Amino acid sequence: MMFKGAPVLLLLPLMPSTPACCQENQFDVVSIKQNRSGDTTRRHQVVATPTSLTMKNINFVAVIAWGFDLPYYQVSAPDWSRSEYYDILAKTDQPNSERELRMKLQDLLSNRLNMIYHRESKTFSGYLLTSIGQRRKIRVSKHEGEPVFQGHGMGWEARGVSMQFLARMLSLSMATPIEDETSLDGSFDFTLDLSPYFPREPVAREQMGDAMASAAESAIEDQLGLKLERHKVAVEMLLIDRLDKPSGNF
Numbered sequence: 206m207m208f209k210g211a212p213v214l215l216l217l218p219l220m221p222s223t224p225a226c227c228q229e230n231q232f233d234v235v236s237i238k239q240n241r242s243g244d245t246t247r248r249h250q251v252v253a254t255p256t257s258l259t260m261k262n263i264n265f266v267a268v269i270a271w272g273f274d275l276p277y278y279q280v281s282a283p284d285w286s287r288s289e290y291y292d293i294l295a296k297t298d299q300p301n302s303e304r305e306l307r308m309k310l311q312d313l314l315s316n317r318l319n320m321i322y323h324r325e326s327k328t329f330s331g332y333l334l335t336s337i338g339q340r341r342k343i344r345v346s347k348h349e350g351e352p353v354f355q356g357h358g359m360g361w362e363a364r365g366v367s368m369q370f371l372a373r374m375l376s377l378s379m380a381t382p383i384e385d386e387t388s389l390d391g392s393f394d395f396t397l398d399l400s401p402y403f404p405r406e407p408v409a410r411e412q413m414g415d416a417m418a419s420a421a422e423s424a425i426e427d428q429l430g431l432k433l434e435r436h437k438v439a440v441e442m443l444l445i446d447r448l449d450k451p452s453g454n455f
Contacts, residue, residue, distance in 0.1 A: 230312045232258075232295040237451045240290040248413070249290075255300035258310065260293040265448065268293065269320075272310035273443060277380045278329070282445035291451065314448070321447040331382035331438035334372045334431060336389055341430035343393040352392065359420070360398035367392050375433075379421055380414045382438040387431065399424045 240262050249263035251271055260268060265286035270277045295306075295313070314320040348365030354374055355362045363371070372385040402420035422433045 230308055231316075232309050232313060233298050234296050235313060235317075236294045238292045239451075240292050242290075253303050253306050255302075256297050258293070258295040258306050260291070262290050263293065264288070264290050268310070269314060269443070269445065269448075272307050272314060274307055275443060276377050276382070278382065279440055280443050280445065283448055285450060286445070286448060289450075318449045318451065319447060320445060320449075322443055322445050325442050325444055327440055327442045329382050329438050329440050331376075331384070331436060331440075332379075332433040333384055333386040333436045333438075334368065334375070334425075335434055336387040337426070337430050337432050341389075343395040343429050343431070346392040346394045348392065348394065358398075359400035359403055360396065360424075362396050364394045365392040366394075375421060375425075379417045381418065382440050383433070384436075384438055395429055397424055397428055 242262065244262060249267055250259070250261040251263070252259045260271070266280050266282050267277055268291075269275075269282060269286075270280050273280075295309070297306075297309070301309070346365045350365070352366045352370055353362070353364040354366055354370065361374070368385045368387045368389045372383045376383040399417070399420040402423040404416055408416045425431050425433055
């Protein structure tokens with residue numbers, strides 16, 4: 206397939222005049238290329254290693270959400286930042302933790318794309334995660350160390366996971382606020398598979414949230430003995446007042 210117009214390619218080296226104290230929060234080289242594939246069904250990909258951050262087929266709302274470690278729905282930004290998609294590769298000479306990579310991405314957004322933002326509370330239609338008494342099917346965990354929440358296809362394998370952690374992971378996947386109201390303390394092991402409840406035909410990107418929510422509601426009740434109840438939830442929003450489009454002019 207041929208596409209008109211060349212993709213936008215940005216090579217952003219670290220400026221020599223940048224003070225040494227600020228260089229620690231910057232990537233050494235960043236490439237931003239507009240993704241013109243027109244693929245509206247494939248979800249974006251984010252791969253973080255100690256020396257690189259790769260984002261494919263991603264819009265800038267999702268970029269900002271990753272940088273601030275927020276669910277997608279907590280970011281409100283200009284229309285273009287939802288409708289245009291990019292491939293981003295950012296590299297550093299020295300190894301970094303994931304938290305440090307997020308900080309470097311925030312710096313890129315603020316200093317190279319002139320992002321200005323503020324925070325504001327907003328009420329959403331979301332969910333409460335609740336327990337259904339004796340129907341609960343999750344197992345008390347004997348796992349030691351950091352919780353494991355490993356994705357596989359349309360599901361997850363969890364070990365040593367709290368209900369608060371589960372609510373957060375579901376919130377990220379479903380792009381809607383979810384609060385834990387199970388009153389279950391401790392950590393648990395379980396397997397959650399959404400695929401039997403998910404539409405077999407391809408789902409457009411803008412319909413993915415609704416499809417995921419419907420599948421999750423059914424799977425959580427059938428497989429875990431828990432329930433997602435619709436509820437109004439207060440959420441702190443990150444409102445983007447200004448964000449420049451990537452271009453070759455800065």
